[in-house]
Every structure is written in C-alpha cells, then in structure tokens.
Amino acid sequence: MARQPHITSRGDERVAWRAGAPEQPALLELLWRRYPYDEWATFIRCGWRQLPDGLLLTLAALEAQGPGDLDESQGHVVLQEPYVLRAALNAERHNLAVGVVHSHPQGYAPRPSALDDDMDTYLASYFESFAPGRPYVSLIFADGPHGIDASGRVYWNGGWHSVTRVLLERQPVCTWISGRRPAKLPPSPTTKRLTSAFGEVADERLRRASVGVIGLGGTGSAAVEVLARAGVGRLVLADPDVFEPSNNERIHGSGGRHVAAPESKAAIARDHVRFINPACQVAAYVGRLPQPAVLDTLADVDVLLGCTDLQHSRLALADTARRYLIPALDCGATLEGDDGDVTAQVGQITRFLAADACPYCRGMIHPQRLSQELMSPDERARRQDAAERAVARGERPNPYWNAEPQINTVGYHTTIMGAMTAGYAIGWITGRFDPPFTRLQMNLIAPYLDVTDQTVEHEPPKADCHCRQGRGQADQGLRFAQITSPGHWPREIRLDIAT
C-alpha cells in the first residue's frame, strides 16, 4: 500500500534544485532515453546549502549506471538492488546529498504516483543510514507540450519539503509544486509588445522569473531598468556603495533628490523598480558577492548579472556560477583616451556557466590588482605609504602597490552594455535565444564595431585550474572556492527587512 510522504513545507519556504552542463544534458538524455512511452531514472549526488528560509540543492554528479541497474522490461522505473546499494555505499565516501531523478512519459504530469510515494518513502529512510543529516531529493521530469515540466520533494531534517523551483541552465522549466501546475497568469497589458514578439509562454516565464544584479552603477541600473520593464517577477539587487553626484550621469533611477541627499545605490535601484513595476518583488542589499546573505537570496534566481568593473566581483560571479550552478553574465564598459581624444569605447559581456573557463583561465585577473581590491583600508594605506617611501629611495613602487587604473565610462555606453546583457538574460529566461559567444568585446568607435567573440573552443578551462573541480558542489565544494569575503568588509545589509 502506497504511503504518501507527508509534505511539511511552509508556504514561504524556498527549496530550489539546480542543474548545469555537462551533468544537465547527460541527465536529460538519460531521462528521455525511452521516450515517448517509458520512463527512466538515475541516482544523483547534489551539493547543498541551507538557506535561512529553505534549501538549495545543486546537481554535482550522476551516479553511474550500467546494464541491469534498472529493469528495462518495465515501462515504469524499477531500480535494482545493486544500483541502490552502490549509490548508498558511494554516499559513505562523499559528503554530498543523494537523490533520484526519474521521468514520466512524454506529455504526462510530473505528479508523484503511488509507486513514486512508495519509492521515496523507502529510499529516504534507506539513505538516511548511509548519508545521515544530508538531504534526500526526488525529482520527476516530463517533456510537455510547452517544454519541460518538473516537480520534486526533499526529505531533510525529519520532514518532507516541496521543491519550489527546478532550474536548468539556459532551459526554461515549469515547476509543479506539490504535484500541481502553477495557475496560469492573466496577460499583462504592460508587456504586450514583448508578448507579441516572444509569445505568451515567454511572458509568463518572465513574470515567474527571478534575476540577480550585482553592481547597480551605470551598467547594473540599466540592466535593472530593462528587466523591470520586461516584467521580471523578482529582482535581487546588491551594491555596497552610496550614490555620488557624479553617478547621476549614468545611474538609471537617480535624480536631483539623490544629488541633494545621497542614498545607497541599492535603495535607488529598489525604488526605481517599484516605480516601473509595483508588482515586482525586490530584495535589495547594501553588500556584494560572495557575502553569505546575498548568496542565500540569490539561491533560486534564474540568471545572475555581474555589473561591476571589479576583479573580485567577476571572480565571485564565476565562482557562484560554478559551485552553485547559477548561470551568470558579466558586463563592463570602458573608455580609452589619448591627449583629450577618445580612442576606444570598449564594452565586454562574458558568460559564466558552470563548465565555462574561470576568469583565471581566461586571463581576466591581475593578481596584484585583485589583492589590492580585497585589502582592508588600513592595509591599503600602509601599502601606499610603503610605495611612496620606495619611490623616495629610488626603488620601484610596484612590489608594494600598483596604481589602480581609473575606469572611465559614460552613460550611453554603460546603458548599451547593461541593456544588452539584460537582453541576453531575457533570452535565457524565455528560452527564445542564447548569446552566441562566451565572451564578446566591441568598440563603439571602430569600423564594424571591431567585434570579437570567443567561444568555448577559444577559452577552454585550463587542465590544472581549480575551476575544473567543485562544480555543482555548493557549500560542500568550499575547498575549491576561488574567493571568500574578507573579514573587514562591512556586513551586508538587507533593505526593507520589516516588509
């Protein structure tokens, strides 16, 4: 007799499950291998991170399977004992969460059957002996008429929790919660043109989507403007800085009152989003990546945009993409000049997916500049003083301090790059288009914009780089992290916690 797992999740709980390449295509290939009529399954290993309001799980690996591990003669999933035992024994040798993913036949609902209930009740209890204290996750995928439908549940801390978001890299998923398809949203009058271009499904995906934007200056505020107007349902915003009058030339949403009485850039962006789209939920932080509360809030975003020209921010973005499987796009803009002439207006967009090369592999990191960015104000002052004294002694200053280049930008340029990046995020969320590059550079004042684009073939991860390790391992892959928050950074502050 089937025993229905009793779901204990609260209404405000977030339980996200994410996947990314190369595990994601391998998973889907397995799940669809007996389509359209028959199911298939695989055990999985997942990284995880406990959130203040839930849990994030990230696909780290598929548990290898061989002939006879599942019963091919049955249309539904029958996991054979050797495969179950092997997954359990392997769980004793790693520190990841364990689980199972299976398909339902094409066009069927991803709703757990009585057999699924029996399987999950048994496996959750079984794996608890081999992986105590770790979550057990069970997911169901089905290829439906409008794309992939999925549902899931997690046994953790003595109770069952519904998966509230299933997120695949560059592939929209409709997440069924507690076995129910989300109610259809009425068409929005404010995004009618976008809907007519991309379709009703795309409009709905945008309204259910969540995007993180790190850095809310010229490029970030432009990206936020585009995303809010496109009807994105939730924005997670972070920037540590306070507005300065000179920012008014670039920052969307700023104006005379901010010049007179500066606020945090996060507050300005939050207010601007609410002005554009009061229905959009905003979580705004005076803070930055990889600070823990910012990372927690980003756990279930569809896409993460990096909009700073800082090396540590770019590195944290790539690290988040790799370990937590959050697809990310980084953008930047800079003007180059010579004796009063503007000689180049360069913009760059860089894709960071889980398996993409990291900023080190791509030669985007200047180690000393990165270190200087991360130093405490006291240490920076000491180094600058030592550099001055070295110059006075007739020595080179750069062992102590490298002069930090001033990044010159103007509003039209940052707006172009921020808006383009937000456009590619919309492409991913809607499933309508994909940036055809891993890195794009262009110069607004060069013939044909002097566009150069890189692909995975041009920028593969280096063989000895840590970025080849820890993919999808979330907090369990901390030893492969490329950056941590310095202790001297002011603690991140979430605005509007009372609301």
Add this chain to the structure above:
Amino acid sequence: MIRERIDDELGQLVRGGQAADLIVGDRPFVLYREVPTSGAARGLPATVDVVVPVPDGHPAGMIDMAGLPIDSPLIGRVKGQARDVVVVDGRQFRMISYHPHGNAGGPPYDPNRHGFHTYYDWLLTWLANLT
C-alpha cells in the same frame, strides 16, 4: 578564508617534515615553525619561526609578506624593509616587506597553483639569501 584548503596545504608540508599551523586570531596567520636558514655559518640561528598573513579574500588575495620574531637577529639580514609588529600565538613578530609574487622575482600569484605550501619554498629562498 577557507580553513579546509589551508589545512590541506599545511598537511602537505607536515608530511614533508615541515611543521606549520594556522593561527586564527583577530587576523589569521600561518606560523611556519623552525624554518631552516643559511645563518649557522655566520653565527646566526639555523632555524627561525616565520609568520605569513592569510590574505583578505583568501584564496583570491595574494599570499605576501613574512614576519620574524621581534628579537630575531635575522631582521636586517633578510631582504625587505621592516614594517609593523603583529602578535601571533601570543608572540610578537616583525613583518617584513617580502613580496615573491609581487613583481619581486616570483611568478604572478595564481591560487590555482600557489598556496601556503608553495610559499614555503619562497621562505626558504628568502632565509637562504642573508646579507
């Protein structure tokens, strides 16, 4: 700071015969114990304890600098300007401007290749080249 990573790196040194500990205080340091020097022939200590700060944002921040016990006769004999005094594990150390990865001879710092275990080699070089 990623303690697990630093423990791994120091474990490699310990297996090779060099004792080193992570000292976590207001500011974390790695304390390399009794590092060999070339001083014995000149009546200087043959070994010395050395501290190296765990950089802000580790492992992204570059491993840099070194400190010697405040009363060590090697201060002034090793390369680099003397700087501030720090207290590590209840002892005072004088920090010295030694920057092997900062345009001072060594390769650019890359956390994918470098760590407190590879920094040990630079400390050996530093303590072998006494004036």
